[in-house]
Amino acid sequence: MPANPRPSVVIGFLGTTLDSGKGAGRWEKWRPSVALCQQEDRVIDRFELLIVERFRSLAEYVAQDIRSVSPETQLNLHALDLGDPWDFESVYAALHEFASTYPFEPEHEDYLVHITTGTHVAQICLFLLTEARYFPARLLQTSPPRQQRAGDPGTASVIDLDLSRYDRIARRFSHEQAEQADFLKAGIATRNPAFNTLIERIERVALRSNAPLLLLGPTGAGKSALARRIYALKHARHRLDGPLVEVNCATLRGDQAMSALFGHRRGAFTGAQSERQGLLRAADGGLLFLDEIAELGADEQAMLLHAIEEGRFLPVGADQEVASRFQLIAGTHRDLRSEVAAGRFRDDLYARINLWTFRLPGLAERREDLAPNLDFELERFAREQGSRVCFNTEARRRYLAFGSDPATPWRGNFRELGASITRMATLADGGRIGEVDVDEEIQRLRAQWQMPQTNDGLDALLGSEAAQLDRFDRVQLAEVVRVCRAAPTLSAAGRELFAVSRQGKAQPNDADRLRKYLARFGLDWGRLQAGEGSE
Known part of the structure; x- marks a missing residue:
């Protein structure tokens, strides 16, 4: 050798x-x-x-x-x-x-x-x-x-x-990561790159840490649903053994807030006929989701900070602390830094829950995700109602054009989208949502948001394409359509529309100029006179 x-x-x-x-x-x-x-x-x-x-x-x-x-x-x-x-x-x-x-x-x-x-x-x-x-x-x-x-x-x-060197192991690991991120998104094939990156980061943190998570974002952005899926993912991977306990802190008021969160001893106050465990103790070994945490009072905030740091707290009326270890996920639509500056939220509690902070964007910031979420809501309706409903092609195009329009505010975000789809699916005849259903829903949403109504006739004329117009183009096109419909001929409409600029031309061809302008929007004279749009 x-x-x-x-x-x-x-x-x-x-x-x-x-x-x-x-x-x-x-x-x-x-x-x-x-x-x-x-x-x-x-x-x-x-x-x-x-x-x-x-x-x-x-x-x-x-x-x-x-x-x-x-x-x-x-x-x-x-x-x-x-x-x-x-x-x-x-x-x-x-x-x-x-x-x-x-x-x-x-x-x-x-x-x-x-x-x-x-x-x-x-x-x-x-x-x-x-x-x-x-x-x-x-x-x-x-x-x-x-x-x-x-x-x-x-x-x-x-x-x-x-x-x-082990490509199959690497591929399997990547596939499992993708599956976990997909689970956190409820299987919705989101297209927004920033949101997908956010979910991947949350997935890594959720499986590696039991430190508090803070979910920021407007009402209806999906904080509660995400918290439930984080719990399900951690529970499936044996990161948590206890239950999920969730509460909206905005529903806790006065003396009942302390009792609901931390429990009480029998006789602690008038009406306390029996001992109450409290939400923090119920979450022992599991996950506690406190939505709208900024709505807690100063006393509750102080008690919560002690419970997070020490794993112990004092129920109302008790003289001995009880133990409970849980992971906290907090949610709020408020700017907690402003709340701290205004003295409405404890800076030490904010520092404790601000280790992992994730801001969930609203629907208006993820308009490219409207279509996959629309499909998700239809699938959910089918599961819950046992009846499958779908859009016809034009109705779907019209609704997506409206929802994708930058002027559409979606103040209630994904929760509002879900309610909108449920209304149309419930009212749809024969399991198909048609243009009439969509137009009625759009009018309802406009009224709900107090958006100005558009009476220029372009929605009926152009269908879903109307929502793709810039406001400047829409105002100009609406005036052109009004003049055309009032004029006896294409040339007459052109002379009125180009009354100033035609004077500088030796041989003005008003009809040709107007015909080319209308063609940009898929329109022609005949259809305008008939009150129809292009196919």
């Missing part, structure tokens, strides 16, 4: 069970640390054997056997202060300190970390530290022979940690 040009160094734990054995019979037993140095195709130049001090006598015995089977191997014993070898924090800290102080020379030596011996905790810690390159090494695993025979060292194999 040719000599290895670079020294090979093994780092591994003494196996207090696997490596044990005394007397001549010990050579009949497979002992991983000794067997590693018996491999015919592998020369171990140096063996750094990690031990717990109370097993030093066994370590000396194993070291003697290693020297006898592999005299060329330099063996060094390192006593680690592990405390409890099954305590992850203790073992990881000890191994991290060893890795940080060991004089590695990866440019001159090859390092192998032997993970066959040691507790399962030790093996996991060695894996993590090696994968993170604290140990600039490859992992080495030994296995006993299939049939136990004296002198048979079994096998030794190197584990490749270059995960970039």
